[in-house]
Amino acid sequence: MSQGRDRGGRPRSEPARAAVLWAVDDLLAKVGYAAMTMKGIAELAGVSRMTVYRWWSTKAEILFEASALDAEEELTVPPDDDPFEDVTRYLEALHYFLTRSHAGAAYRALLGEAQHDPAVAALLAGRDILGDTARAVVSRVAPDADHDRATALLIGPMFFWILSGRDPARIDPADLARTFLAQISPDSRVDG
Amino acid sequence: MSQGRDRGGRPRSEPARAAVLWAVDDLLAKVGYAAMTMKGIAELAGVSRMTVYRWWSTKAEILFEASALDAEEELTVPPDDDPFEDVTRYLEALHYFLTRSHAGAAYRALLGEAQHDPAVAALLAGRDILGDTARAVVSRVAPDADHDRATALLIGPMFFWILSGRDPARIDPADLARTFLAQISPDSRVDG
Amino acid sequence: MSQGRDRGGRPRSEPARAAVLWAVDDLLAKVGYAAMTMKGIAELAGVSRMTVYRWWSTKAEILFEASALDAEEELTVPPDDDPFEDVTRYLEALHYFLTRSHAGAAYRALLGEAQHDPAVAALLAGRDILGDTARAVVSRVAPDADHDRATALLIGPMFFWILSGRDPARIDPADLARTFLAQISPDSRVDG
Amino acid sequence: MSQGRDRGGRPRSEPARAAVLWAVDDLLAKVGYAAMTMKGIAELAGVSRMTVYRWWSTKAEILFEASALDAEEELTVPPDDDPFEDVTRYLEALHYFLTRSHAGAAYRALLGEAQHDPAVAALLAGRDILGDTARAVVSRVAPDADHDRATALLIGPMFFWILSGRDPARIDPADLARTFLAQISPDSRVDG
DNA sequence: ATCTAATCGAGACGGTACGTCGCGTCTTAAT
DNA sequence: ATTAAGACGCGACGTACCGTCTCGATTAGAT
Structure with missing residues (x-):
């Protein structure tokens, strides 16, 4: 699939790509999203500014690519026979993700930006990290429920608490x- | 209150203040938060740039001052004897606020910015619009509940749904x- | 005339203007016209790049402003009763101007640029330094001659020799x- | 001459060379010397950028190679028994060359560049197109004159007139x- | 028929200047 | 003292061209 025709031309530099993704992550932690600039990313990555622009349009895009995988991994909890444990583990992971995780900081910054930048909103809509991981839990503990509604109920309170x-x-x-x-x-009360 | 020590000198221009608040509101709707600049605000308000900076530090501050009153008003629903009606009215107001309201758009933009700008976060923390209005409803329908927890449960799902x-x-x-x-x-189920 | 209405606003910084003109002159001598950049001028002048662009569009414009006065002065020779002396002094001044003078180096660079930049050509056409100074000499030694033709005969040979x-x-x-x-x-031979 | 040591290897592509020379000529007329770039030449010629750089260092070099032959041809006039006719034909050719000719436009651009680029100056010094052709005329009409001085007198006035x-x-x-x-x-006046 | 070696296309790369924009500060004169 | 006007230093923006560097694919002559 991604082995598309690369007839001719110097191949993309993997070191450069990795350096940019690392730099964006590093800068987020060190100076924050607002103070992060395309120029700063390029310089920290030791890469030409043009090279950054060639592959990404905005810092949001880079940050998303740099953190999406980690995010999904952090929010994926192993199934547990006990529904209560299963859900609790997920909410603990979500709590960690939204408050202490590196990838979570990226997600919060992007979600913030999405509130006033349609391009970032579209970016996030393309890969629904919170929704997908929550849906996995819901499928296990309440397979018959309305998944969307259940997701909102599961994530919403903590999401609001922290984001606000x-x-x-x-x-x-x-x-x-x-x-x-x-x-x-x-029917199946846990607090029996 | 502001009649402090203003012995002598030209007094602050109230028309200028109003023009700026109006301009910031207008710009939010027309060009969005990201494209809104101090320069643009000053020009649209027909006011010197210096004058804007003298009274506000950031566009966030202006926007907050311009929309906080409206926001609180829009989210304040009249008490209803029926708890279900009471809560539903509030959630309808919240839904309108977060999706169609002018003041709500400002709130979303500010909350987005707050994710990566501590100054904006502090600004919002100073006046908890959503929390205060939700707490009012909670006090009526469940005076004995944990107000914070109840607020999160009340607002969370819709907040997440829309903000995401x-x-x-x-x-x-x-x-x-x-x-x-x-x-x-x-104990007192509504779905009987 | 140039005392146009400056109702309000910070006045133009004369130090900044002088620093830019000095810098452009200095750079021409040190790095040459080709290697001279707007960025470099601004930095050497200790002035913001924006400030340079505010008052001049191109390095050619700055260079012209910086050297036109000097050029005119260098090419203006005092009248001499003896026509031969008069013309010789002018041609000596022209020789110096085109080969050793600071202002002359600027002129040559601009004339070179004018060959492939209509904007620079227009700039030079606006103030005909060589033509004006030559005409002054021609008016004295041959008041009845066709001034344009005489100017070409006077300046041409040396101009070609050096420029080529x-x-x-x-x-x-x-x-x-x-x-x-x-x-x-x-009629009035000098070699008589 | 160029049949040096080329044992093995793919030979230089003559079509590529011709395409570049044609492209540079075309671009000069269409966009002017300043807006002409190595990139643009390569693209118009349908040739790789690398290929251009392999054979020429600067656009000046290409332009010179593309126009020198034409220039010499345009400035070479057939001998005429009448010196006045001979010189007039040459000056007419020079007038056409400097104002309307394709090759002349290239020459003017290069001479302009030579005023602030030593490399271009050296390039032009290597083949003195104007001098050589003028000297040919001078040899015929005034074989005993100082050729250099005569050349300056012959070319100078028109050269100055047009270049300025x-x-x-x-x-x-x-x-x-x-x-x-x-x-x-x-001694031998023509105006008798 | 294979080998060798320089060519060619394509295009990514690190640089650097471009000209513009918004920032927040400043210096005027006017109110 | 505040205002409008606007210049100023700063620094990021996204673009363009520079000249260099891989790549894989040609293309002849020499073996």
């Missing part, structure tokens, strides 16, 4: 998991 | 209201 | 002056 | 020829 700048310590994954399960499948 | 770029039409305030009330007071 | 890269030492102002006068006014 | 951007229509080859002959051999 509230103290992350004051929200409890286990409590949210219990509440979620009680709602999504009222 | 999902189709606003596919989320139902009434359904969320019912779910919320069930979660907040499991 | 020939050895400046092998051309003699006095000889050219004698030939010129013999042609322009055959 | 004056109206080409206002200079008369026949008049200049008459003047030149009078200067070069004062």
